[in-house]
Amino acid sequence: MCRFICSHKKNVLMDPSEVEFLSEKETVTIIPNFSLDKIYLIGGDLGPFNPGLPVDVPVWLALNLKQRQKCRIVPPDWMDVVKLEQIRDQERKEETFAPIPSPYYMELTKLLLNHASDNIPKADEIRTLVKDIWDTRVAKLRLSADSFISLQEAHAKLDNLTLMEINTTRMFLLDSLNCMYKLRSNMQPGSGATRSQDY
Amino acid sequence: MSDALSEASDLSADDSQDVMTPAELIAKLEEAWLNEKFSPELLENKSEIVECVMEQLTHMEENLQRVRKGDVKASIHRMEIDRIRFVLSSYLRSRLQKVEKYFPHILEKEKSRADGDPSFLSPEEFAFAKEYLANTETYLKAVALRHMPPNLQTVDMLKAVPEPCLDSFVFLRVKERQENILVEPETDEQREYVVDLEEGSQHLMRYRTIAPLVVSGAVQLI
Numbered sequence: 001m002c003r004f005i006c007s008h009k010k011n012v013l014m015d016p017s018e019v020e021f022l023s024e025k026e027t028v029t030i031i032p033n034f035s036l037d038k039i040y041l042i043g044g045d046l047g048p049f050n051p052g053l054p055v056d057v058p059v060w061l062a063l064n065l066k067q068r069q070k071c072r073i074v075p076p077d078w079m080d081v082v083k084l085e086q087i088r089d090q091e092r093k094e095e096t097f098a099p100i101p102s103p104y105y106m107e108l109t110k111l112l113l114n115h116a117s118d119n120i121p122k123a124d125e126i127r128t129l130v131k132d133i134w135d136t137r138v139a140k141l142r143l144s145a146d147s148f149i150s151l152q153e154a155h156a157k158l159d160n161l162t163l164m165e166i167n168t169t170r171m172f173l174l175d176s177l178n179c180m181y182k183l184r185s186n187m188q189p190g191s192g193a194t195r196s197q198d199y
Numbered sequence: 200m201s202d203a204l205s206e207a208s209d210l211s212a213d214d215s216q217d218v219m220t221p222a223e224l225i226a227k228l229e230e231a232w233l234n235e236k237f238s239p240e241l242l243e244n245k246s247e248i249v250e251c252v253m254e255q256l257t258h259m260e261e262n263l264q265r266v267r268k269g270d271v272k273a274s275i276h277r278m279e280i281d282r283i284r285f286v287l288s289s290y291l292r293s294r295l296q297k298v299e300k301y302f303p304h305i306l307e308k309e310k311s312r313a314d315g316d317p318s319f320l321s322p323e324e325f326a327f328a329k330e331y332l333a334n335t336e337t338y339l340k341a342v343a344l345r346h347m348p349p350n351l352q353t354v355d356m357l358k359a360v361p362e363p364c365l366d367s368f369v370f371l372r373v374k375e376r377q378e379n380i381l382v383e384p385e386t387d388e389q390r391e392y393v394v395d396l397e398e399g400s401q402h403l404m405r406y407r408t409i410a411p412l413v414v415s416g417a418v419q420l421i
Contacts, residue, residue: 014236014237018289021282021285022229024282034271036271036272037272039272039275039276041275041276041279042221042222042225042255042256042259042279042280042283043221043222043225043279043283044222046275060278060282061275061278064275064278148403152385152386152389153385154382154383154384154385154389154404154405155382155394155402155403155404156402156403156404157400157401157402158370158401158402158403159400159401160401161401163421166370166421170370173368173403174367174368174369177367177368178364178366178367178368181366181385184385184386185366
């Protein structure tokens, strides 16, 4: 039995670094200090780049240029102390998950603050605020996962939940649900769901 | 199920006639990657997408060979190629992992497939699965079975290897609105009920319920 359940893990698992990888496709505005013609990437055209003129690029490129000291990163609109305070307060007030400004808010905050904190005003406050928002949301997620299991629900709506948040609970929640399902279906004779090695 | 599958393959055939931009192609690859990663069973192979992406990558790499070293643009192109290659490898790898895990069932499904229906496996994956089955059987025979009493010298792989568990829960995001999706009850005291899946909403439910929607592309596993 245990073997069966464990063997499913590898597929369902997503590494946090892979979620971060996805977040790097989001666009961010940079102010380059070099000039370069338009680049025709497979995923779309970028540029042209002119010194001092803002241009939108994917995060992976922005971070690379930043590391090579070729640009300044303009933080996204929502990465602002006042806005984040509002979001945090709303998140604490509401019982459900409040809408979030970016589906990758956690990953982007981490990436941008780690690599470009000199371009982001009040970086430390932002870090704390985003961590507060994250903690509040993950606590809600744990509560709802708990009630989902104890009420033995078969469907849950998870609007506004981000991929990284889902990822924190994915393995534990899905494995628990699968375990409980197997325990239940094994009690009913004749259910074909768990034949083979389980016996 | 088989109806839904053949419909979906018709759809994808239609798609390929439309001109897809490379950016859309990459987006399709990423969708396929996440779906394959999170679905408990092996999904239909997307060899068309894989081939097109490979073509794009090879083409771009050929162009880059002509560029001198240290060119800024070339380094950006290389980074993009690496990122796409990562997704592509991860996609193919997660398929092979499933083949290794469920090979007897996948081969059985392949055998019972009607002529004309699209195969779940690419030709390479099919060869891999057959070889994996043969090697596993040879190995079991050499290590254990030949030392057994004669009546215990065979092993039925279909029974020995667990089936994919389609009743697993999955997380999903809705891309096209769906009405009246039946949710089966968890316990005897509960009743079944229907839900509407609004576009853009996210859900946690059993894979079996929404498997046809994954195939048709109406929902994305997350």
